[in-house]
Amino acid sequence: MKANRLLFAPHDLRTADPTTASDIYSGYFAFAGRTVNSHGESPFEIEPPTPAWAEALLGFSWLRHLRAADTAIARANARALVEEFIGNRHDRGEIARRPAVAARRLISFLSHSPLLLEGADHVFYERFVRQIVQTADRLQLALAGAVEGVARLQCLIAVSFAAISLDGQERRLRRLEAALSDELERQILPDGGHLSRNPRIIIELLLDLLPLRETFAARGLEPPRSIIMAIDRMMPHLRLFRHGDGALALFNGMGATPPDLMATLAAYDDARARPIExxxxxxxxxxxxxxxxxxxxxxxxxxxxxxxxxxxxxxxxxxxxxxxxxxxxxxxxxxxxxxxxxxxxxxxxxxxxxxxxxxxxxxxxxxxxxxxxxxxxxxxxxxxxxxxxxxxxxxxxxxxxxxxxxxxxxxxxxxxxxxxxxxxxxxxxxxxxxxxxxxxxxxxxxxxxxxxxxxxxxxxxxxxxxxxxxxxxxxxxxxxxxxxxxxxxxxxxxxxxxxxxxxxxxxxxxxxxxxxxxxxxxxxxxxxxxxxxxxxxxxxxxx
Incomplete structure (x- = not known):
């Protein structure tokens, strides 16, 4: 993938807490049920308490909190952390290379590029775009191998985001549209469920597919029909699991229901009809x-x-x-x-x-x-x-x-x-x-x-x-x-x-x-x- 410019920044639907930006600036990183104090060291150098904590750190989804703070300190802190990650090649670590983690990092970098690039010099801009291109290339290489399950779908979504957000990717985007359509058809069942039967996976996929649909429209492109149909099937399927208190039933990997994310998805739910039974x-x-x-x-x-x-x-x-x-x-x-x-x-x-x-x-x-x-x-x-x-x-x-x-x-x-x-x-x-x-x-x-x-x-x-x-x-x-x-x-x-x-x-x-x-x-x-x-x-x- 050859690209020189970022054209668009996808919308991140995951809710953000600006107070978390202060914690990160103070060296406290709270992920996956664990909080670590870096004591002034790079969070990428310290021993992670759990693999799940490391996956969250290296996925960079937490950049949304710094963007929500909307302060010069938060922007500088975000850019310093990303620059340290890129400059010391932390993307080569075992957990950072995992396809699902790299896919989340690629989407996070693209979504929060305005935070990272505002006020940045040309050297950082070029290095940042090069990192995005390299990550997308590695994911495409991984997709040629044995990436299975929802991770495969997440990788295709991430690389599609990159192709639509970078310049000169028209031909690649057409090929990715076909591959993503095939995978959505394979993994999203006719009734809107996912092959994993996990309601949480439906939430996570919708939080990525809805912005992908919007990004196509922002580029003046027709969103692939497969994306629209998958969203239309998954929305009512998610309502099947909903109890009267708004929480989802606990089957096959579903944990605590995030009420903020459910409210976000409800705002995109055009049907709002009775749940499928x-x-x-x-x-x-x-x-x-x-x-x-x-x-x-x-x-x-x-x-x-x-x-x-x-x-x-x-x-x-x-x-x-x-x-x-x-x-x-x-x-x-x-x-x-x-x-x-x-x-x-x-x-x-x-x-x-x-x-x-x-x-x-x-x-x-x-x-x-x-x-x-x-x-x-x-x-x-x-x-x-x-x-x-x-x-x-x-x-x-x-x-x-x-x-x-x-x-x-x-x-x-x-x-x-x-x-x-x-x-x-x-x-x-x-x-x-x-x-x-x-x-x-x-x-x-x-x-x-x-x-x-x-x-x-x-x-x-x-x-x-x-x-x-x-x-x-x-x-x-x-x-x-x-x-x-x-x-x-x-x-x-x-x-x-x-x-x-x-x-x-x-x-x-x-x-x-x-x-x-x-x-x-x-x-x-x-x-x-x-x-x-x-x-x-x-x-x-x-x-």
Whole structure:
């Protein structure tokens, strides 16, 4: 790629905090849940606390905070850091060379070039443009190799940004348009989901594709139809996961929902219609009635590089009443230890049935990454409207190889959304005399549970004053510790309700979650005698 001038600076939709510029100027770099004080040294020279911290530093997305400060000190600081990075060739480090990191850095440099170039001399300008060209060339070379998964799509987006922002790139841009179109067609499913089945990936891709569409228009070029169609499919797909409080359901790598980014994307959402309810290709369903919302996972695990963050949560669900989430999954632990991240991906960290304390998927080490190497393959799902409410039934064979059984789950959401009926069935195995099973229901940290009737049920008190009752058709309910990984301030203690049963002798269980009323106005005769549950602690869910 030969270029001498920058013509455009793409728009960065990620929100910025100008106060962070002061922290960076003072030598404090807070990324990926860790804060490092450089003590006057170059942040590129110090030992990174985690690989995720290093990836964030070397991706330079933090330049947006310095641009938001809009001061001479912030501009000088940004230029000094970039100049030090380029001059000492930190782009040759192992983490800096990773395609996804280099792609993010290329987009960051292009987007924040006005910050870096205002008041800069010609020597810095030439060096900066040369760095952009070299990074784009290296990414194109990497794309000729084995870049897989979402990283491949991110690389193509980054190089397309470079081709449209630099002079003399018309022919290259046409070739990139074709390659990007093909990759979008391959990775973005017809219902708007991504091959990874990770809602967070949809957010990240939209934050890049929307500015790319705008940059084409700014150059007076027609945006490729593939970009427009991908955006139009992803927007309603993202709404499928949204609870009443605005947070997204916690499936396959989704952690804390960034409300600022969701608000930004909502401003670009032209349709603003009802969320789609059935994503057949991505494998998700949404049941909505009255103030109740149920979001369920009924898809096979993704394959290969797309499974590096995927979870073993087939047939897990989340349930919310108005603006309060009640039943959740534990969510993703992106920045914890490898053991903690793996625990968050296990079946036991999801609101579904676990057999013999095993996950329904197998996690294997492939090319240094924990990928899913085996899991549910035959998954069947159906839904219908009945007099009792919205009925959803699905099954998966993730435990067939280990135990020769199939798990089937049936959910019915009442018309007013004030009752959720559930049934879990494990197809009997004639060769197995006993099969320990546990149906888990992880609770949102704001829910206060208490056992009643000597463990035959539980009351769930919500911050809104609503009280819900949980029971399991005579089976004992236990209250145990759990961890919620998706809190805005990190991990939080919470609890989980568990129904333990022997799937060989009791292959089918039923349970019910129903709204009783509000605190102080419960129906007469309501049994509210509570038993104390174990105090939650900050560690992975049991099992």
């Amino acid at each position: 059935h994503a057949a290709y991505a494998g998700y369903d949404r049941l909505a009635a009255g103030t109740g919302t149920v979001i369920v996972d009924a898809g096979p695990p993704p394959r290969g590089a797309n499974s590096v963050e995927a979870h073993a949560g087939c047939l897990s669900f989340e349930f919310s009443s108005a603006a309060q989430r009640i039943i959740v999954n534990c969510g993703a632990s992106r920045y914890g230890s490898p053991e903690l991240r793996l625990a968050a991906r296990a079946t036991a960290a999801h609101s579904t049935v676990t057999l013999d304390d095993r996950s329904s998927c197998v996690f294997g080490l492939v090319l240094g990454e924990r990928r899913i190497t085996a899991g549910p393959a035959d998954i069947r799902a159906a839904r219908q409207e009945t007099e009792q409410g919205v009925e959803w039934v699905a099954s998966h064979d993730g435990y067939k190889r280990s135990f020769g059984v199939v798990h089937t789950r049936r959910l019915v959401l009442a018309p007013g959304g004030n009752q959720l009926l559930g049934e879990d069935e494990i197809s009997p195995s004639p060769t197995m005399a006993s099969l320990p099973a546990a149906a888990r229901f992880h609770l949102h940290p704001n829910v206060k549970p208490s056992l009643i009737r000597e463990g035959q049920g539980a009351l769930l008190a919500l911050p809104s004053g609503e009280v819900w009752a949980f029971e399991a058709s005579g089976l004992p309910v236990t209250l145990e510790e759990s961890v919620f990984f998706a809190a805005a301030d990190g991990r939080r203690r919470t609890s989980q309700l568990i129904i333990e049963f022997d799937a060989a002798t009791t292959p089918r269980i039923s349970w019910r979650l129903a709204k009783l009323g509000t605190a102080g106005r419960l129906p007469p005769g309501t049994d509210t005698e509570a038993e104390g549950g174990p105090a939650p602690v900050d560690q992975p869910p049991q099992g």
